[in-house]
Amino acid sequence: MSALAVKSLHKIFGSRADEAVRRLAGGAPRAEALAGLPATAAVIDATFEVRPGEIFVVMGLSGSGKSTLIRMLNGLLRPTAGSVRIDGVEVTSLKPAALRRLRRDKVSMVFQHFALMPHRTVLENAGYALEVAGLPKAQRRERAMDALRMVGLTEWADKLPHDLSGGMRQRVGLARALAAGTDILLMDEAFSALDPLIRREIQDQLLELQAELGKTIVFITHDLNEAMRLGDRIAVMRDGRIVQIGTAEEILTDPANDYVAQFVADVDRTRILTAASVMEKPHHVLDVNAGPRVAARALRESQTSVVYVTGPGKRFLGTVTEDEVLRALRENRSNLDGYVSGERVRTVTEDTAVADLFADCAESQHPVAVLDDRGRLTGVIPRITLLSALASATPDEAPHPPVPPPADPATGPAEAELVGGEEIPA
Amino acid sequence: MSLRESPLDAALPRVPLGEWTESAVDWATRTLGPVFDAVASVVEALVSPLDQMLNGVPAVAVVAVLAALGWWLRGWRFGLGAAVGLGLVAGMPYWEETMSTLAQVLVASVLALLLAIPLGVLVAENRRASALARPVLDLMQTMPAFVYLIPAIFFFGIGTVPGVLATLVFSMPPGVRLTELGLRQVDKEIVQAAESFGAPPWMVLLRTKLPLALPTIMTGVNQVIMLALSMVVIAGMVGAGGLGDVIMFSLSQVEVGSGFEGGIAVVVLAVVLDRLTDSVGDRFPSARAQRHAREAA
Known part of the structure; x- marks a missing residue:
């Protein structure tokens, strides 16, 4: 069974969304299909399944709809059409309270610009999900400390986020998501704001943690090398549509179309080949x-x-x-x-x-x-x-x-x- | 040529806006009388004890407390400056009036903020409320300050109460606006992060948005107090007492000396209140954190 199943998911911004979905059904490029309609399509007919314990990377350039897509997975954005199922539960039809429960128990998220609360210490940030869940303070502290230990930041527990470097801040972001103890992790361009060297380091750390914890991870990135490095499977997005899903090697060796081929042309193969x-x-x-x-x-x-x-x-x-x-x-x-x-x-x-x-x-x-x-x-x-x-x-x-x-x-x-x-x- | 003589202009409909306003105020005075009485007694119950307290203690004590506060919040330089300025006011014949004005400003500002901040939250969270509030706030801010005095006299007669209430209405808008602005400026990603971990709306508001908006809200608090101070003087026209009275009297008698003394007292009070409230906002951890973040960026 899949941990996360997405079926013909659409997100249209603007009005007359239903008409937009209908017009896009033919598979025409979005600019053509929506000409004259006061709507823009961010995500069109996305269908994929994420297996438990897998790192599923969604890769695309900016404007390809990947950030919109990930935000529909935990209901931060409401889809125009389609279905998102987490452990068999239909996310799109949940009432606010049930949705909040789902976010608390099943899915946590790591953000591009870390999104730490500047007025809270590293430890308080790491324990945020537990605070929301209403855990007593001592227990919260303990589990937040455990999470900080995993990312190697226990010594910084009482500092404020602005005392930390970018890489460290994102490790706090990661610790916050890990402390929540959810099986699914959504990572929205989580490492894109970091310097290349730091990025590699934290990618390694994620892979190490993943080997140990076996989370189900949906990872958004615009960096193909990152996608290839992290992804068990990769979905390539373009103009709101998923154009190919496959392993790094499948995408390299058998690109679905010219766009993907061109995209992978720039890949540093010395990183993929072993x-x-x-x-x-x-x-x-x-x-x-x-x-x-x-x-x-x-x-x-x-x-x-x-x-x-x-x-x-x-x-x-x-x-x-x-x-x-x-x-x-x-x-x-x-x-x-x-x-x-x-x-x-x-x-x-x-x-x-x-x-x-x-x-x-x-x-x-x-x-x-x-x-x-x-x-x-x-x-x-x-x-x-x-x-x-x-x-x-x-x-x-x-x-x-x-x-x-x-x-x-x-x-x-x-x-x-x-x-x-x-x-x-x- | 008078306007009405042109045949074209004669076709314009006459709009008796003034008459309508008058009858509305008349109606309100008659039917809402008990409400106004209640409001008046609350305001009275707040202002006069504070006034009596400030005038009950020795001037030196008040100067010392404010100077000490200034020292603690902004450093010894400002503390010293506040002591000198307030000492000067205490040496002039209008200390009593200055304290009455301070009491009125404090009560009017606190009441204005009690209304403005929740309203600001509502307006920030609700698009429709925001659309509705904007023109009303514009009206409140651009209406000449004196105009508020007229209905205030109608509803509350002459004295401190209409002065304080007119001040309240006049000084409220920046409190609403800056609360709204502060909340809207909170980093969307941080709000989403809070939501993504399942925090309910009230928790997002109280523990994330408001702390992060606090520096901007404190600017609003500062603005409200400054506007209240400027209005309290005008309120002297309805016999609110305090420095307003001094200045109105000097104006009518062309007394340069006492007018200047009253003016200086207002200025000193304004500077002290402005600097004190300005630095309160910076002492919150969230403000410090954000300032550091900006410096680092």
């Missing part, structure tokens, strides 16, 4: 119990200077070089134990964004090792691979950047599988 989607199969992986002779042969065959070594359960241990293999041979060892070094090669996880690989690639003496969540070696990224991935991450190219054929033709098919088969994580 290590898993550009890595290559490692040429020579040896078990740590393999003898030095095997290692020497592997080095000779591949004409490289290192071999990647794994231990029990295929966990990545490190690398051995020619010198070490020779030493092991001289010392007549039966395996490579004691010769493996973890120093020479950097490791990254499969879901590391390509944009975050540069430093590792630059500092790693040999191709970066890519590990899965159990620490097993799943691939390597030589510098040249990263560079080619970058070169092909231009909008006009195929969505899966083709990795240049590796030196060893035998690894071709396996590598293609690796590149194509990875889901892009949110």
